Amino acid sequence: MIKFDKVVKRFGDLTVLNELDFEVKRGEKVSIIGPSGSGKSTVLRILMTLEGIDGGVVSVNGEPLWHEQGPDGLKPASEAHLRKMRAQLGMVFQQFNLFPHMTVLRNITEAPVKVLGMSKREARQRAEELLDLVGLADQSSKYPHQLSGGQQQRVGIARALAMRPSILLFDEPTSALDPELVGEVLTVIGRLAEEHDLTMLLVTHEMRFAREISDRVCFFDQGQIREEGTPEQLFTDPTEARTREFLQAVID
Numbered sequence: 466m467i468k469f470d471k472v473v474k475r476f477g478d479l480t481v482l483n484e485l486d487f488e489v490k491r492g493e494k495v496s497i498i499g500p501s502g503s504g505k506s507t508v509l510r511i512l513m514t515l516e517g518i519d520g521g522v523v524s525v526n527g528e529p530l531w532h533e534q535g536p537d538g539l540k541p542a543s544e545a546h547l548r549k550m551r552a553q554l555g556m557v558f559q560q561f562n563l564f565p566h567m568t569v570l571r572n573i574t575e576a577p578v579k580v581l582g583m584s585k586r587e588a589r590q591r592a593e594e595l596l597d598l599v600g601l602a603d604q605s606s607k608y609p610h611q612l613s614g615g616q617q618q619r620v621g622i623a624r625a626l627a628m629r630p631s632i633l634l635f636d637e638p639t640s641a642l643d644p645e646l647v648g649e650v651l652t653v654i655g656r657l658a659e660e661h662d663l664t665m666l667l668v669t670h671e672m673r674f675a676r677e678i679s680d681r682v683c684f685f686d687q688g689q690i691r692e693e694g695t696p697e698q699l700f701t702d703p704t705e706a707r708t709r710e711f712l713q714a715v716i717d
């Protein structure tokens with residue numbers, strides 16, 4: 466479903482992804498963990514077409530994301546191709562990124578109506594189902610500032626799902642929350658992982674959560690996957706010294 470083939474990403478002199486090879490299969494729930502600055506969020510931003518690449522090929526659902534097939538092989542993707550590919554992915558951001566001047570309901574219906582051309586009525590019905598799913602059925606007419614951070618993030622999840630993505634990306638979805646609000650968001654994500662067929666890729670600092678919901682955990686270090694495995698393997702018996710060192714530092 467997602468494939469990075471020798472992907473290089475640079476910011477000036479800094480090489481953030483260093484010929485990264487990485488794959489996520491359909492329906493798989495994969496967590497990316499690793500030290501700050503190791504390139505975890507960059508992977509998600511490349512998938513959301515928020516950042517370009519400097520080498521290699523990224524594919525989504527078997528099709529190149531940043532390239533298109535031309536007469537002489539792959540050529541850089543057009544804006545239309547990027548838009549088509551982007552529609553397959555939804556992202557839940559660290560800072561929620563809700564529209565402050567729109568109600569909760571409108572935050573969720575806006576893109577399906579404007580981008581997918583869904584009727585207002587259908588978008589509204591679907592938004593109500595999604596709000597129910599994230600436990601906010603009674604908050605649809607509130608504005609973001611009237612909600613707690615945890616509630617805002619649950620709206621963020623409903624909003625991403627409203628676009629019917631086949632892949633859902635989470636970029637440290639709880640790191641901007643007060644500790645007592647983390648649990649409610651993790652519960653919603655955990656339920657989604659369990660009950661839905663979505664492919665999920667999650668960048669997180671919540672090790673216990675990564676362990677609970679993931680089929681596979683990837684430890685990123687210096688723009689490459691240093692070690693990967695089932696949560697059981699990676700958390701209880703890591704083979705690399707660098708993984709052990711990282712886990713010891715973050716797990717108390």
Ligand SMILES: Nc1ncnc2c1ncn2[C@@H]1O[C@H](COP(=O)(O)OP(=O)(O)OP(=O)(O)O)[C@@H](O)[C@H]1O
Nearest residue numbers: 476479481499500501502503504505506507508668
């Ligand atoms: N737009 C940008 N311009 C310049 N440098 C950038 C840009 N975006 C990211 N970087 C740098 O790229 C490196 C990787 O960033 P990235 O956000 O992917 O790391 P991360 O592993 O997600 O870190 P964290 O856990 O702190 O969020 C960092 O050194 C960061 O400063």
